[in-house]
Amino acid sequence: MAEQTDTAPDGSALGQGAHQGPRHVAIIMDGNGRWAQSRGRPRLFGHHAGAKRVREIVECCPSLGIKYLTIFAFSTENWKRTQVEVAGLMSLFRRYISKEMKALAAKNVRVRFIGDRVRLDAKLIQLMDQLETETAQNDGTHLTIALNYGGRDEVARATKRLAQDVAAGKLSPDDVDEETLPKYLDTHVLPDPDLVIRTSGEARISNFLLWQSAYAEYEFIDTLWPDFTAEELGRLCRQYGTRDRRFGAVKT
Numbered sequence: 310m311a312e313q314t315d316t317a318p319d320g321s322a323l324g325q326g327a328h329q330g331p332r333h334v335a336i337i338m339d340g341n342g343r344w345a346q347s348r349g350r351p352r353l354f355g356h357h358a359g360a361k362r363v364r365e366i367v368e369c370c371p372s373l374g375i376k377y378l379t380i381f382a383f384s385t386e387n388w389k390r391t392q393v394e395v396a397g398l399m400s401l402f403r404r405y406i407s408k409e410m411k412a413l414a415a416k417n418v419r420v421r422f423i424g425d426r427v428r429l430d431a432k433l434i435q436l437m438d439q440l441e442t443e444t445a446q447n448d449g450t451h452l453t454i455a456l457n458y459g460g461r462d463e464v465a466r467a468t469k470r471l472a473q474d475v476a477a478g479k480l481s482p483d484d485v486d487e488e489t490l491p492k493y494l495d496t497h498v499l500p501d502p503d504l505v506i507r508t509s510g511e512a513r514i515s516n517f518l519l520w521q522s523a524y525a526e527y528e529f530i531d532t533l534w535p536d537f538t539a540e541e542l543g544r545l546c547r548q549y550g551t552r553d554r555r556f557g558a559v560k561t
């Protein structure tokens with residue numbers, strides 16, 4: 310029988326949030342390509358429409374009680390797309406950051422990026438740093454953008470740094486446990502996601518937040534990302550509130 314505990318892995322009281330909305334929502338924004346193709350337009354047209362959708366979703370978070378929003382913008386596997394699409398996406402990220410910087414700062418959004426920056430171009434990295442710095446004092450919605458992110462890559466990079474600390478004598482192998490390892494992950498300052506949503510009808514997690522989503526609730530919905538609305542997010546949040554999260558324990 311599973312052992313009963315009073316707290317969830319994220320430290321929140323077990324059962325307390327049974328009928329509350331999710332505090333941390335993570336979204337796999339899928340379906341931009343199909344949305345564009347169904348309109349006879351190039352895939353990048355869909356990515357531009359998807360980028361516009363991000364603003365509405367970020368803005369509705371406070372009213373839905375979502376404190377943390379994490380979005381999957383570009384995966385470590387997305388480099389396999391055509392050079393035209395990859396270059397178009399990188400240009401879109403640069404433009405999005407430049408264009409949205411002021412509005413995000415003014416709306417009290419704190420932006421962070423997760424993922425490996427090594428393959429990203431210098432201009433994009435500079436804009437990412439600037440956006441993180443400009444919003445560092447904000448305490449409203451915490452928006453995390455996963456860019457060149459892969460869950461396995463993140464765990465491998467974390468393990469490498471952890472091994473370096475062990476080799477340097479800063480950490481004992483006996484101290485490596487479920488509390489220590491996440492401190493080396495890109496997400497170390499964030500709580501685990503409560504709800505992971507994937508749009509566009511695919512029911513897989515594609516290497517997104519593998520460690521962090523161990524106890525998340527999942528929603529796989531048919532809507533293509535450029536059609537996803539604040540209303541639909543609200544519906545999913547309310548649905549989440551009806552779920553019974555036990556974190557492996559037995560309800561008394």
Ligand code: FPP
Pocket residue numbers: 338339340341342343344352356357359360363380381382383384387401402405454509534
């Ligand atoms: C998946 O759709 C989407 C992506 C790989 C890119 C996500 C990017 C955005 C939503 C736009 C910009 C985001 C920010 C933060 C500015 P897909 O191309 O795999 O669609 P498909 O499955 O229909 O082909």
